[in-house]
Amino acid sequence: MYHGAELVGWQFSHQTDERTVSMADTGILPQHQGRGLYTRLLPQVLDAFQAAGYTLVTSHHRATNNRVIIPKLRAGFLLQGLNAYEGGLNVALTLSLDATYRDAMHVRSGFRQAHGETARRLGVRARPATTTAAPPSMPLPMDAESGVDLGGGYTLHRVPEATYRIVYAQLESAVYDTVSFDWKRPAPYPLPEAPAYTWLVAHGGQVVGWHASRQRDRRTAYMSNTGFLPAHRGQGLYTRLLPVILSFLREQRYDLIRSQHHLTNSAVIVPKLRAGFRIQGLDVGEHGVMTELVYSFDDAYRGYMDVRSGLERPTGEVARRLGLNPDHE
16 A cells, blocks of 8 residues: 555455455554545455455454454454454454355344345245334333433433333334244243343334343443334434443443444444444353453553453553553653
8 A cells, every 4th residue: 555655554365265365464554544544445455355256255353453343344344253362362354245145144143033045055944924014103101201312303211120121022023133042931030139220212202212231240331232123223323322321321430331242233333342342252142142342431441451452562551450560651
């Protein structure tokens, strides 16, 4: 990559098997970073791969390197795993240039049901097609608190947990196409007693979504569930909701916020990463293959996550809190 006659960066890729190419290394000189150059580079490189006949593109990046991970996810790459090795903690990303394979990645993560050609290629029985019924109309409950303006006519209202659960039960099937394990019997124990925080999202006086968080441990809150009716997605609503929820949880004096999302649910993962969350784990559970994201209100802990992933060296306050000698005082 050149800026005028000046060499400012590079991109190196290589074939790894009969259908896959790996984006092994990209570098941009510091003075040319932060200008969207990587975002503009990606389509040029991906077009070359498609023209060459590849169907899969893979890459690995430090787990906290959001400056690279976000453009990759926005370009269509999907999270596919974590790898710890001598260089640090890396995330594995994969882009499929085959639409059916891309849909299969969603099925494997549990994010979507298997239908049509995807089900056939996976060798599973597709769920019978059903007529999509309009979701029930639900007026904002009377016990909802005054709303916070989210823009575009949307408002966010705190409600009692019992009210949230009633709404969730009625609208869940209209919001999710995910696949969870069927335990065949009720859970034997209730959730541990812990503070819970629940909201409803309204538009025109009607409920169109929700958010729920709860205490996870003595310094951590867990963002357990967010959902919007399909007609209200793709409008930046989740991006506008996040700072309101984070501000509230900070006022409750939590140090860390955690959340889990289907590995291929980039529509939620990207806004979270842009808000400052970091990829910190992978879990295979009853809801599928999930990635764990962590947000810290403590600057030093954010630096600590970068150190643990191998993205940064321990210096200053981070090194002191880790009991190491900082490189620079």
